[in-house]
């Protein structure tokens with residue numbers, strides 16, 4: 001469906017997008033994820049035709065899009081601040097793209113009603129946009145983007161403005177909706193939770209380049225680099241030397257999974273793989289802080305050597321602040337990073 005081939009966008013000397021190649025298959029939901037300034041929005045703007053490329057090609061269904069204007073690309077756009085027309089009612093907003101395409105009034109009305117049902121706002125056509133909640137406005141913006149049946153729907157921080165609870169609910173709804181409609185989606189977000197909940201595949205960007213691409217599970221289980229690991233919130237990373245099934249690090253010998261790359265590397269231990277027991281039986285650590293995270297407790301440890309270490313413990317097993325414990329490591333939660 002969508003193919004980017006070595007796409008580069010420069011602003012002055014700086015490449016906001018640097019030789020990016022990316023494919024999105026029919027019906028696939030791809031989320032581009034990365035810190036602020038990594039080039040996500042620029043990438044979307046390129047696909048939409050809002051931003052010319054410095055080099056490289058954008059293909060939609062095999063056709064090169066250079067010179068094709070925004071309204072002829074057949075892509076739908078939904079931006080962070082959803083840019084609804086305040087002077088129009090809900091139906092007027094949803095019908096916008098249809099009117100632009102000259103769809104007849106009766107057909108338009110039917111499609112608007114269908115879309116409002118789809119996004120969970122049945123019968124809301126006559127309501128004023130200004131009187132809607134943030135979540136409702138988001139749904140209207142989604143209905144407007146979907147109304148002309150775009151071959152590719154692009155979302156820029158689709159749930160960016162909403163509070164966390166609402167975002168978590170909407171992201172589940174969106175995923176179900178896209179699955180049902182078979183929509184092909186390219187979304188960008190800086191929120192990893194959102195990306196992982198929404199996407200069939202996530203693409204992590206860093207400084208205009210693709211740092212990793214894979215299913216949410218693949219990226220979560222095997223971050224390709226220290227950058228990706230830290231971006232996902234994994235901070236238990238130390239340098240080490242891998243020999244056979246263990247790595248020598250400042251935290252002592254850490255078992256690693258079979259097949260891990262050998263030699264000097266960065267070693268990640270996911271918090272779930274840090275086991276706490278008797279001080280004599282492992283790396284000697286003092287408990288610095290505990291943070292409740294729903295089902296588990298994040299325990300921040302100060303080891304006798306090396307940087308701080310985080311462990312995830314069951315509620316009842318979390319040691320008290322100030323306690324001294326021995327940390328050991330479970331190989332299946334250890335990743336030797338590239």
Ligand SMILES: Nc1ncnc2c1ncn2[C@@H]1O[C@H](COP(=O)(O)OP(=O)(O)OP(=O)(O)O)[C@@H](O)[C@H]1O
Pocket residue numbers: 011015016034035036037038039040041042043190
């Ligand atoms: N029109 C422009 N002129 C000059 N520089 C730009 C322009 N648009 C973007 N940039 C720069 O390109 C880089 C990438 O910007 P972009 O908005 O694509 O990043 P992003 O990952 O979407 O960030 P955010 O999450 O903050 O929106 C940034 O350094 C930005 O300052």
